[in-house]
Amino acid sequence: AQSVTQLDSHVSVSEGTPVLLRCNYSSSYSPSLFWYVQHPNKGLQLLLKYTSAATLVKGINGFEAEFKKSETSFHLTKPSAHMSDAAEYFCVVSDIRTDTGNQFYFGTGTSLTVIP
């Protein structure tokens, strides 16, 4: 069965310092992995996705993530935090089922606070 664990429910960083949001997954298949961001009172926006191509994936707003199969991890990073990065971040794993198509499994989310 698929599952996602986001290791930190809250992360706080100073503006201009690196961001690391951790995600581990469990999958019986070759998974696809996604990071979504949700700003207060907004819908979810895709930051980046991994679908079995390059293991280092670059996304929007300077974020990137590396797929490490041996560690079953897909951690999200950014070299320098900006105040506008303060939001909730969700790691999502997906597989393709022959009977139902996409199935998505959400992590519980990490709340990122950026301190001026």
Added chain:
Amino acid sequence: EAGVAQSPRYKIIEKRQSVAFWCNPISGHATLYWYQQILGQGPKLLIQFQNNGVVDDSQLPKDRFSAERLKGVDSTLKIQPAKLEDSAVYLCASSLDPRASGRASEQFFGPGTRLTVL
């Protein structure tokens, strides 16, 4: 390209009343999802449609929630009667069917409907 549309954006009702939410997915997206997101939690899948058929409704409280996707395009989610614990944001998302390409496709989310039950 137009995104996923949802209406209304906000709804306040009293317990035991009924409410309906509407979603229009991105054109050509075969799969449509309804999620419930309670404040401070991640989205919880309520129901997933593939075209106009239900593929997963295991977490839908069927005694009070219902959903339909007539003609495989728009969808409506209904709650009747509402309870206090139904207060949440209801998110609609859509995605392409990955089985044609063999690659997973991401979900595109609408802005959500914030429901408050008093």
